[in-house]
Amino acid sequence: MFIRSRDITSTPSILDASKSDPEAKARLIATLQLIGSMTVGGIFYGFTTATAALSASSIIQSSQHRSRRRIAFLLAYVGLLWASGTLDMAGITWSGVATYVYQTSVPNKAMVYMTNNSYWAILLLSDAMMVWRFKAVWSKSTYYRYLIIVPALGYLGILVPGFFVFVLLDDGAVWEGPSVGAALISAVFLSSFCLNVYVAALISGRLLIYRRRFKTYLGSPDAKHYTSYGAILVESYLPLALSNIVYFVLYFLDNPAQWVMASIVDQMQIVASFLVMIRVSRGIAWDASPFTSLSTILSLYPMLVKPRDATSTPNTLDGSNPDLEAQARLSASLGIIGSMTVGGTFYGFVTAIAGTCAYSLIQSRHRRSRRRLALVLAYIGMLWTAGTLDIGAVTWGRVDTYVYHPSSALQSPNAQNSGPKAIGLMADISYWAILLLSDAMMVWRFKVVWSKSVFYRYLVIVPVLCYVGISVPGFFVFIVFYNSSVWWNASIGAGLTTAVFLSSFCLNIYVAALISGRLFLYRRRFKAHLGSPDAKHYTSYGAILVESYLPLAITSIVFFALYFLNNPAQYMLAQVLDQMQIIASLLVMLRVSHGIAWDSSTTSQSVDSAIDRALEAALSR
Secondary structure: HHHHOOOOOOOOOOOOOOOOOHHHHHHHHHHHHHHHHHHHHHHHHHHHHHHHHHHHHHHHHHHHHHOOHHHHHHHHHHHHHHHHHHHHHHHHHHHHHHHHHOOOOOOHHHHHHHHHHHHHHHHHHOOOOOOOOHHHHHOOOHHHHHOHHHHHHHHHHHHHHHHHHHHHHOOOHHHOOOHHHHHHHHHHHHHHHHHHHHHHHHHHHHHHHHHHHHHHOOOOOOHHHOOOHHHHHHHHHHHHHHHHHHHHHHHHHOOHHHHHHHHHHHHHHHHHHHHHHHHHHHHOEEEEEEEHHEEEEEEOOOOOOOOOOOOOOOOOOOOOHHHHHHHHHHHHHHHHHHHHHHEEEEHHHHHHHHHHHHHHHHOHHHOOHHHHOOOOOOOHHHHHHHHHHHHHHHHHHHHHHHHHOHHHOOOOOOOOOOOOOHHHHHHHHHHHHHHHHHHHHHHHHHHHHOOOOOOHHHHOOOHHHHHHHHHHHHHHHHOOOOOOOOOOHHHHHHHHHHHHHHHHHHHHHHHHHHHHHHHHHHHHHHHHOOOOHHHHOOOHHHHHHHOOOHHHHHHHHHHHHHHOOOOOOOOHHHHHHHHHHHHHHHHHHHHHHHHOOOOHHHOOOOHHHHHHHHHHHHHHO
């Protein structure tokens, strides 16, 4: 039954060229396992972290409405759920590294134990929230005493068998042993699945009935009573139910896409609970008082693929130089974790921020012309698309290296990339597009902050020259000469490439230093004359941090330091820097869309004039 997915250590371990179909299937499964567990899992872990932060922020913001004990309990629940997801993601990532870099088919028992128990904790915590929400919606119904029996039994089916399987008997033998092991595992995952589908069906059905009643008697549904479609979608856990159904269909059809869906369902367990928590903390969902019943609960999901010890790829290292071999494995480990898991996590942040930006702009569209709104939305779309292509190309490059060309993956202590030229071209052009779009935003923000200074005409020369140093050499390196030897051999190719990256680095440092310096001076002036800095004039620390691109500058400095020191950690930070280029620009755009940053239409209202007006108003009192 479900036990089959545990024993994946032999999936593509014997690749016989004479049997092309089994070999192709093995490579496909290995590819989907690697992408699903690391890149896709990392993306959804990024969503998990973002929603966890929003949940904690909302709970703290609403602290005046709740007792300290309850606030502490809710924050502890959010922290435990997020920590469980983090440990789960870390365990899966390490299993992928052990399989494709260290090429071992023997699972690390401690890591497997951590992964399985962290997932069990996810199931217990998230499904407890599900039972509580069922109680909140149905408790006033005359049928509640009968309907609650199924969720209660479903939760017991997760708790009791899970305790025996994942805590008492998780020594490896249960997975290969008698049918009792398979039966207990099946009981855990099917109980969670049935609980989710049951709760989703009954909550969504009840809320749709309420929606019809509200519409009949009041004319328009009220989101505070679960009656908008968005509220019903979140409150009934429908996204999680649909994800579970898709996963189980793929699983029982033995479709290789199950490996990708597995990581999605993993993190969706957490995201679904956090979305409900956000609504509860903001007071737009019924907040049942017996929430403290969650204090005894833990959680997990149908992920018997946990160990990810899927493949035993051929080992080409002869062991004659152990130090070189260890360095090669370390570089490969950091490269695969950085480009897939960490890169995927930051791409999750990018997607969340891009969605928030677009939503905020559409909500405030009355403040802008249609043409300008379309331009800004197109900018966000192009930046997000470039980031998507970049993470996609980098992910496929790693898959090609460690799944399709494992014999050359560890030939050098430097990270290896043997992907097709088309994939390399897509990765390079998408990254160049990220540089062009994000650095253009940086130049524009420099203009916004400094345009009224008497020194602006001189100071703007450096950003303009740096941007030319990105666009012109980049056009030749990434477009014109991409397929010629200039990229790899000739000194002119190395010079042009260096010009692109150093121009972007220098632009970032220059803009960060001058914008942050100017805004710190304004902060001091505001504080001296008005008593407290005003966030709408770039003078709060958070505003200065975002507006000056300081997070990107710090990330760039750390990356270049590691690069010039030839530290293997550079391979992990490279993909973070890729996505940070996008995140930094989108954070600025988010402030613009919220109307708490001056955009190009308000640059005539300079910071100086704002301060002068504020001072005049203060002195006239």
